[in-house]
Amino acid sequence: MPLIQVDNLTKRFGPQTVLDGVTLKIERGESVVIIGQSGTGKSVFLKHLNRLLTPDSGRVLFDDHDLATLNRDQLTAARQRMAMVFQSAALLDSMTVGENVGLGLKEARGMAASEIGSIVEECLELVGLAGTGEKMPSELSGGMRKRVGLARAIANKPEVVLYDEPTTGLDPVTAETINELIVALNERVSATSIAVTHDMNSAFRIGRRIVMLHRGKIVFDGTPQEIQATVDPTVRQFIEGRATGPLTVNP
Amino acid sequence: MEPMDYHVEAVGRSGINLVTRSGGMAILLGRFVLTLKDIPRSLHIIFEQFYAIGVRSLPLIIVISVFVGAVSAWQAAYQFKFIGAPLRLLGSAVGKAVVIELAPVLSALVFAGRVGAGIAAELGTMRVTEQIDALESLGIDPVRYLVLPRMLACIFMVPMLVIFANFIAVMGALAVSIVGVNISSETFLNGYRSSFQISDFLNGMIKAGVFGLLIGLVGCYEGFTTTGGAEGVGRATTVSVVIASVLILIFNFFFAVLLFRI
Numbered sequence: 001m002p003l004i005q006v007d008n009l010t011k012r013f014g015p016q017t018v019l020d021g022v023t024l025k026i027e028r029g030e031s032v033v034i035i036g037q038s039g040t041g042k043s044v045f046l047k048h049l050n051r052l053l054t055p056d057s058g059r060v061l062f063d064d065h066d067l068a069t070l071n072r073d074q075l076t077a078a079r080q081r082m083a084m085v086f087q088s089a090a091l092l093d094s095m096t097v098g099e100n101v102g103l104g105l106k107e108a109r110g111m112a113a114s115e116i117g118s119i120v121e122e123c124l125e126l127v128g129l130a131g132t133g134e135k136m137p138s139e140l141s142g143g144m145r146k147r148v149g150l151a152r153a154i155a156n157k158p159e160v161v162l163y164d165e166p167t168t169g170l171d172p173v174t175a176e177t178i179n180e181l182i183v184a185l186n187e188r189v190s191a192t193s194i195a196v197t198h199d200m201n202s203a204f205r206i207g208r209r210i211v212m213l214h215r216g217k218i219v220f221d222g223t224p225q226e227i228q229a230t231v232d233p234t235v236r237q238f239i240e241g242r243a244t245g246p247l248t249v250n251p
Numbered sequence: 252m253e254p255m256d257y258h259v260e261a262v263g264r265s266g267i268n269l270v271t272r273s274g275g276m277a278i279l280l281g282r283f284v285l286t287l288k289d290i291p292r293s294l295h296i297i298f299e300q301f302y303a304i305g306v307r308s309l310p311l312i313i314v315i316s317v318f319v320g321a322v323s324a325w326q327a328a329y330q331f332k333f334i335g336a337p338l339r340l341l342g343s344a345v346g347k348a349v350v351i352e353l354a355p356v357l358s359a360l361v362f363a364g365r366v367g368a369g370i371a372a373e374l375g376t377m378r379v380t381e382q383i384d385a386l387e388s389l390g391i392d393p394v395r396y397l398v399l400p401r402m403l404a405c406i407f408m409v410p411m412l413v414i415f416a417n418f419i420a421v422m423g424a425l426a427v428s429i430v431g432v433n434i435s436s437e438t439f440l441n442g443y444r445s446s447f448q449i450s451d452f453l454n455g456m457i458k459a460g461v462f463g464l465l466i467g468l469v470g471c472y473e474g475f476t477t478t479g480g481a482e483g484v485g486r487a488t489t490v491s492v493v494i495a496s497v498l499i500l501i502f503n504f505f506f507a508v509l510l511f512r513i
Contacts, residue, residue: 047384050387050388052384052387052388072392076390076391076392077390079387079388079389079390080389080390082388083388083389084384084385084388086381086384086385087381088380088381090380090381090382090384090385091382091385092377092382092385092386093380093382103386103389103391104389104390104391107389107391107396108389108390108391110292152385152389156389156390162388
């Protein structure tokens with residue numbers, strides 16, 4: 001039984017169909033990267049996996065439970081088994097770095113402050129930010145904020161980590177640091193990881209399985225070796241980053 | 252499109268907008284009621300908001316109350332002179348006006364501008380920067396974490412501020428009566444005492460509590476449903492003040508009819 005099963009997922013915003021019957025199964029422990037052009041529905045797909053968005057049709061099963069049918073308490077319990085790293089890091093800007101990392105432990109799990117303190121320090125150390133717990137998010141660089149977002153995600157010891165464009169907007173060195181961190185953290189917490197990105201370097205570094213979305217549909221699903229060997233012109237154009245070919249810039 | 256079609260479409264869109272907003276606010280109110288059971292484990296964030304929303308509004312309420320009381324005494328004296336009414340009734344007239352209408356309504360309107368707008372802007376920014384999504388993804392109910400403390404603070408702190416407003420406004424009126432109208436403090440306070448009824452005060456408190464609920468609900472709803480980045484946050488802030496102010500005045504009329512029988 002797959003840990004996550006997406007059946008015929010369709011999502012529309014107004015007249016635009018963003019996801020058009022997407023079906024995907026993700027097994028426990030897999031490291032899946034979803035690639036595709038900007039605006040092709042990758043982040044929308046990701047937000048269906050923890051029900052930040054609900055499907056117009058189709059369903060998303062997590063551990064054999066349809067997320068759409070869960071009541072609020074059941075959904076909260078399901079979400080506590082997952083974590084999400086946001087493109088913008090989405091740190092609560094009224095809180096310190098340490099409070100952000102420990103937020104889920106305090107408010108969702110009701111842990112004691114003394115317990116939270118040591119976990120927060122450990123997580124910050126894992127992402128190379130030991131001693132920054134008292135800083136405010138506004139004092140951090142973009143790369144540091146992403147790392148705090150990673151620390152917040154792993155603090156809850158999740159079974160699934162969802163990464164939304166983890167390296168977007170970062171310089172190549174910082175992006176590679178984030179890639180290394182994701183690989184190391186996935187191994188350390190043995191989590192199932194699902195990342196969406198249009199950064200092929202990142203996709204090859206962190207993914208053991210690569211899925212490509214194009215116009216709301218899956219057009220490729222295979223290993224990094226298979227995608228590099230594919231002759232599909234759409235996929236080839238995307239991974240080679242060529243301006244000419246079947247892919248056009250989204251309006 | 253014909254001009255007539257355009258107008259019909261605009262009316263239709265406004266109607267849909269009104270129904271959507273009303274329904275959305277009713278759902279949010281229902282979810283707020285359901286989270287009341289979580290008050291014991293949310294006390295730390297509730298008291299934070301009581302301080303931020305209530306205590307920090309006090310200086311502004313004091314300033315407006317002084318001048319509201321002062322101007323009401325001056326205007327009442329002017330009217331008394333015009334109709335030939337005795338000035339010993341000044342305390343009575345001003346006291347009634349302050350306790351029943353001026354303190355609850357004006358405090359609520361100022362509160363809507365300061366706190367309602369602040370709530371809409373804060374939650375709106377959190378919405379467009381995915382901070383509310385982040386809370387949900389951590390398994391934290393944003394209604395419990397964000398709406399519950401803010402709405403409770405509004406419901407309880409508006410009446411508390413109105414108590415201060417009542418006192419300060421009467422002091423302002425007393426000062427103007429002594430200095431500007433030339434009546435003694437004894438005359439003013441005797442008039443005030445003679446017409447004071449505890450039911451007026453309590454009805455003013457009930458009104459203030461409901462106004463607080465409206466301000467919190469509208470601010471939270473507009474913040475939660477913000478879309479469109481910085482422009483959307485600005486729009487949500489403005490809309491929350493406008494809707495809350497209009498609702499306060501409409502509800503105030505119905506309170507007058509229901510609570511203060513002629």
